[in-house]
Amino acid sequence: MRFVHDSLAQRVRFAAGEAATQLADGVRRLDRSRVMVICAEAERALAERVVGALPVVVWHDEVVMHVPRAVAERARAVAADRNVDVVVPVGGGSTTGLAKAVALTTGLPIVAVPTTYAGSEATNVWGMTDAGRKVTGVDDRVLPRAVVYDASLTVGLPVGMSVASGLNAVAHCVDSLWAPRADPINAAFAGEGIRALDTGLRQVVADPGGLVGREQALYGAYLAAVAFASAGSGLHHKICHVLGGLFDLPHAQTHAIVLPHIVALNAPAAPEAERRIASAFAARSATGGLAGLRAALGAPSSLRDCGMPEDGIAAAVEAVLAAAPPGNPVPVTPANLTALLCAAWEGEVSR
Template sequence: MTLFFEHESFPQRVRFGSGQAAAMLTDEIARLGASRVMVIAAPAESALAEDVTADLPVAHHHHEVVMHVPVETAARARATAARHEIDLLVSVGGGSTTGLAKAIALTSGLPIVAVPTTYAGSEATTVWGLTEGARKTTGSAARVLPRAVIYDATLTLSLPVPMSVASGLNALAHCVDSMWGPRADPIDRALAQEGIRALRIGLPQVTANPADLDGREHALYAAYLSARAFSSAGSGLHHKICHVLGGTFDLPHAQTHAIVLPYVLAYNAPAAPEAEQQIAAAFSATDALDGLQQLRKRLNAPTALREYGLNRSDIERAVDAIVPAVPVSNPRPVTADDLRRLLDAAYSGADPASFAYGRGNKR
């Protein structure tokens, strides 16, 4: 075996312990020397955020959190942080909450300590995203990576099962995209493979017994692995598609990822046999797509974009926006007609196996 690659890891402190969020967070704020903290949490999680930040020097609680981080929302949050002379941000919540903290850090350089309550994984990446009008812009900057992450599975216990499933499959999408992202390397693939394995174990436990901490811990552990792999490997075809769908048509982030994933896997896997084998092994299956679909069936995963607000008439507009963003490193070429077929299948919830080019030849 001959290996040749470059891999860059960003500095971040990670603390993991069920029931320990408040104590771990207090330690981290003291370690960073902050004295005027801005706590960011959506209204639905404001009580939870107040509990875990009760012992912090909080100067302001901020609750205006909007999916896909509109630029107007980010501007108001930045102004609020400046007005209160904030020296550190604490985000308590999912991807939208972490995303808002990143938007503030992008222009201010303020440090972030993230306390995730979903499996979105944004807390472990250098990726930021802002939406203006119907266009979502993403980028990567080291300054938006949280200095520390506090993982406490008890904070995910109130996450409903359908949202847990969608959020977990979003993490799984990070893993799959990390197998062939623009900068994917063997370390990224190893992290992604372990992330898939942990999600295969954890998510069925969460659906069978939502109060089971073991399943929640597996999913949270996997969310971190998937995000680290994705942050290094870069955004692949799946995420380019989903960013357009979310930003342009305001589709829910996690559900969109959960629905689109099997179609991208079906499209790319025949052209990436080594990655396909790694994904299959993580699912303990002989075929990557079969393994994913078996898991999705056990989880009663969402299946069709039409159920979440996409209209068939939107597909052509989406194709036009996605084509220029397709990574040149994708395992197989992608045409507008390919995207049209993929989105039409995801719109209606068609069987991904029937969509897979070359699937019959592979066997």
């Protein structure tokens, strides 16, 4: 066995119903007193309950999917103008992504409070879009110093969005099994992450207001993000970043739709990863296990339904070929990539 594994320095606080207490303690430990809260307008009431009596100097609600560069620059200007010394994002991946954009140029610490299963809060990966192109990078400045996981904050997330966000987390697990820096530790996290998400998401659909499924899904999403942060971005994420940048597609739904096509492409050529995925699903095969979960969840299946134009497939193929990571289990070619995107656009999934 020979590999190098990097672990990220981050305090994780996991306690249902205790977000306000845990957040206050997280900010106190950093000895900060000028808080910038980032949250979408729709989540302001929830964020106010979580933030409580913290010394907030600015509430910032310009949260936009895929973090357009202009939006990031305005948030940075607000942070500088108000002399902010800590950033607290309360929300999903776009909210955390904007906080990361601020931290990237200012070095301000982040204490994140996620309300979805996006996982951005557990990685040192940032992303922004500019002129139809999504740019990503890795920088330890954007890794939140602490994360407050409170499953009760996800109860208000609609079932459809919970499904898409949870399948995005499954995609983090799957991609980490054959990404450029895949290693046995990432694989262990990924396998347990898939198991927890499979269990949790089914319970979320069956009992949307229950905490047991939400906790399992949140736990799985954290493991997925840790595995992904270490292993790096595989073909799945390269494809979804291209699609998001080119066509402004919804992030979680795009990942949920593309995932089964990536598994169908790569799993036959990666037997060890295939066995781990199948085992995590307690299924005979990786494709069958994922198909069973998607059927139980009523998962989205077509890029067409998300607004992707059919005539955009050729441009997407060209962009993905330029970004495809080395070492994918199956060599990436114009032919197999076109077939994959056509199937994802139509909603046809191999099983």
